[in-house]
Amino acid sequence: MPQNKGAIDIFGLLSEDTVDSEKKKNREALLAPTGVKDFFQEGKISINSYTCLGVQCKECVKVCPTNALYWGSGKVEIVEDLCVYCGACVLNCQVDDCIKLERKRDDGKVEKFSKPKDVLLLQKKANTNKRVQRVRSVILKPQDYYIQYPKTKQK
Numbered sequence: 001m002p003q004n005k006g007a008i009d010i011f012g013l014l015s016e017d018t019v020d021s022e023k024k025k026n027r028e029a030l031l032a033p034t035g036v037k038d039f040f041q042e043g044k045i046s047i048n049s050y051t052c053l054g055v056q057c058k059e060c061v062k063v064c065p066t067n068a069l070y071w072g073s074g075k076v077e078i079v080e081d082l083c084v085y086c087g088a089c090v091l092n093c094q095v096d097d098c099i100k101l102e103r104k105r106d107d108g109k110v111e112k113f114s115k116p117k118d119v120l121l122l123q124k125k126a127n128t129n130k131r132v133q134r135v136r137s138v139i140l141k142p143q144d145y146y147i148q149y150p151k152t153k154q155k
C-alpha cells in the first residue's frame with residue numbers, strides 16, 4: 001500500500017500526549033508525600049561514579065529533598081522520577097562536574113550546570129530578576145503617573 005511520507009501521524013501524537021500526561025500524574029503522585037513542587041517542565045541528571053567520592057561522602061543523598069538519590073550497589077543511584085532538578089545535590093557536591101544537571105524552565109530556556117558556583121550564579125540571577133520585576137510592578141508608567149498626580153496649578 002502506498003504511504004504518504006509527508007503525512008503527520010495524528011494518532012501517534014495523541015498517544016504521545018497521553019503517555020506524557022500519564023507520566024506527569026505518576027510523578028505528582030510520587031512527589032505528593034514529599035511536599036516538594038515540580039518547578040521545571042523536564043530535565044536530566046547524571047552522576048559520574050568514577051569521580052564521585054563515594055560512601056565516605058554521600059552529601060548529595062543527605063540534601064536531596066525528594067529522596068531521589070540513594071546509596072545503592074556501591075554508588076549513588078538516582079530515581080529519575082523523583083528528581084525535581086532543584087540543584088541542591090550539585091550545590092553540595094565536593095567534586096566539580098561530578099553531578100550534571102540540565103533543566104527546562106517554563107519559558108523554554110534550558111539551564112545546564114555541574115558546579116556549586118553555577119547554582120549560586122543561577123540563584124543570584126533569579127533573585128535579581130525577581131527584584132527587578134517587583135520594582136517594575138510598583139513604578140508607575142508615565143501615563144499612569146499623570147492620572148494619579150495631575151499637574152497642580154501654579155499660584
Ligand code: SF4
Nearest residue numbers: 064083084086087089
Ligand atoms: S536535583 Fe539533586 S537534590 Fe534536587 S531533587 Fe534532583 S537529585 Fe535531588
Ligand code: SF4
Nearest residue numbers: 052053057058060093
Ligand atoms: S556529593 Fe558528589 S562526591 Fe559526594 S557522594 Fe554525592 S556525587 Fe559523590
